[in-house]
Structures are given as C-alpha cells and as structure tokens.
Amino acid sequence: xxxxxxxxxxxxxxxxxxxxxxxxxxxxxxxxxxxxxxxxxxxxxxxxxxxxxxxx
Numbered sequence: 770x771x772x773x774x775x776x777x778x779x780x781x782x783x784x785x786x787x788x789x790x791x792x793x794x795x796x797x798x799x800x801x802x803x804x805x806x807x808x809x810x811x812x813x814x815x816x817x818x819x820x821x822x823x824x825x
Contacts, residue, residue: 780819785811 788811792799799807 777816777819777823780822781812781815784815784818788815 792804792807792811796804
C-alpha cells in the first residue's frame, strides 16, 4: 500500500521541483495571477507525468 502511494507522490514531487527551478528563473517577471497559473500547471503536469511513468 505504501509503495503505491509513495511512488506517484515522489515522482510528482520531483517533477514539480524541476519545474520550480525553471519558474524561479522567470518569476520576477510574473504577476500573482501568473504565479498561480504556473503552480496549477506544475501540479497538473506533475500528476500526469507520475501517472504515465508508473502506468497503473
């Protein structure tokens, strides 16, 4: 049970960490609404990446 919950969480976390590094380089140019949109996109694509990597 733990493995099935931890693997997608770690994969999503790793994706979001890399995405955050990219966003931090352009963050000074973004407004509050754009930062919220980028955060949503990060979580959304992180979840998709985890789903396709694990293929369950």
